[in-house]
Structures are given as C-alpha cells and as structure tokens.
Amino acid sequence: MALIEEMDRSGNWLFRWRSFLPLLLFFGAVPVVLFGDVSWAVMSPSPDATWVWPLVCLAVGMSGQKVRGLCVGFTPAGTSGRNTKEGQVAESLNTKGMYSMCRHPLYLGNLLMWLGIVLYMGHLWFAVAFLLVYALYYERIMFAEEQFLRGKFGQAYLDWSSQVPAFWPALGQWKSPDVGFSLRNVLKREYNGFFAMFLSFAWVDGLHGFREAGLQASFFSSPACIFQNFWAYALLTAFVIFLVLRTLKKTTKVLDVAGREFV
Numbered sequence: 001m002a003l004i005e006e007m008d009r010s011g012n013w014l015f016r017w018r019s020f021l022p023l024l025l026f027f028g029a030v031p032v033v034l035f036g037d038v039s040w041a042v043m044s045p046s047p048d049a050t051w052v053w054p055l056v057c058l059a060v061g062m063s064g065q066k067v068r069g070l071c072v073g074f075t076p077a078g079t080s081g082r083n084t085k086e087g088q089v090a091e092s093l094n095t096k097g098m099y100s101m102c103r104h105p106l107y108l109g110n111l112l113m114w115l116g117i118v119l120y121m122g123h124l125w126f127a128v129a130f131l132l133v134y135a136l137y138y139e140r141i142m143f144a145e146e147q148f149l150r151g152k153f154g155q156a157y158l159d160w161s162s163q164v165p166a167f168w169p170a171l172g173q174w175k176s177p178d179v180g181f182s183l184r185n186v187l188k189r190e191y192n193g194f195f196a197m198f199l200s201f202a203w204v205d206g207l208h209g210f211r212e213a214g215l216q217a218s219f220f221s222s223p224a225c226i227f228q229n230f231w232a233y234a235l236l237t238a239f240v241i242f243l244v245l246r247t248l249k250k251t252t253k254v255l256d257v258a259g260r261e262f263v
Helices: 003-016 023-035 052-074 105-121 124-153 155-161 183-215 224-251
Strands: none
Touching: 023 105, 023 183, 052 105, 052 183, 052 224, 105 124, 105 183, 124 155, 183 224
16 A cells, blocks of 8 residues: 555544544553653642643633634534544635635644643653654544545645645735634534543543642641632533533534535
8 A cells, every 4th residue: 555545544544533542641641640750840849839830721721612613603603524534524625814825724722732731740851752642643534634635625725725835834924714603613622621621631640649649648738729719610610611512412402503504
C-alpha cells in the first residue's frame, strides 16, 4: 500500500474513533500524577496564591472551548459531520469565520482544552510528549479530511487551502460568516465536551490530592484541600449545566436552530 493511501486509511480510522481514543489520556494521568516527579509548579510556593496555577490551566482549557464555540456558533448545516460511523460528511465548504483563519479550528480548540488539563498534571516532560503525540495523531486525521475535501470540492478547496494555514490561525484573515452567531447551537453541541473538561480537571486534582495525602500526615489541613473544594464546586456546576442542556436537547426543541441541523 502506498504511503499516501496508508495515511488516508489510518486518518479515516482515527477520525471515526476520535471521540474515544482521547480517553487514554484520562487514564494515563494516573501513573503520571501519582508516581511522576513534579517538574514545575502544580502548587504555588506561596500559600496565599494556591489558586493561581489551577486558574491558569483552566483559562487555557476555556480558551479552547471558546475557539470551538466560535466554530460551532457560526457554522451552517452541511459543512461537516460529527458521526463516528459514516466517516467524512460535508455538503458545502466552510471558508468563513474561524475557517477563514485556519483550516482545522476545531482541532485547535481540542488542543487547548486538553493542554490545560495536561498542564495541571504538572509534568513538563509529559506535556511535551502530549504535544508530540497530538501532532502525530491529528496530522493523520487532518490529512484524511483534506483528501476528502479536495476530492469533493476540487479547485474551490485548493484556492481556499492555499490562502489559509492548516492549524495555527492567521488572526488578520477573519471573514464574517454568512450566518449569525447561534448561542443555542453552541449549547446544544458543546455541553458534552464542556462537562468532560471539568470532569478531567477534577480527576487530575483528585489524583494530586491523593498523592498529597500519601505524603502528608494531615491531608485535610494541606493546600490541596483548596484545590479540591474549588474543583468540586466547579464540577458540580458543570454537571448541573450538563443535565439541563441534555434534558433540553432530548425532550424539547428549545435549542434547535433552523439551518444548523448538524455541524
């Protein structure tokens, strides 16, 4: 099999399972946090600033959620598919909004969301390894997607791709979308990822707390408790939001928006 065909085949396989393979990161955090050497600040050396690092990591993760929200909120129906069985789906080529600045903004958003969680693990070497694996993992997916788009849209795709970078956005190239921003579409499509991000932060924080409990005789008087309380409330809030939005999506049409059937 030629290399180009192998990359296309493996990229399509990764595309179909892209929502499930990242779970490896969730479980991979266990040995990294519990048994690895902390190589940079998870906890501030100052007891009065123990909230700084968690908020920095959360800000990185939320910036990824914002990127994804801008994609989903401005995306009309028929430009991409979220299924995991049929593979690539697109009825039209989206070249405006976030897609006027980079060709794969959703994956940029994913990177930032996951990077915030990885940074909170507090291990520099693991963060570097994560970035390398992410690049290899999504390079195949992006290759397969672009092969599909090139085959379907031909010269229109080539003209767009020659002007727009693949991943890192060209901030000065924003083109206003043909449709307005839909917050309801964002709420309908992004509540799963939003909750998963807070669940992952709380999971990593719990691992840090467990490690601290094993190292300190009095765990409940340590700074780790501040983190656990913060993430416990944050996770509870995210869970309530998840339940409300899921209920609205499954039982009502409150979040339905005409012309945004799938993104």
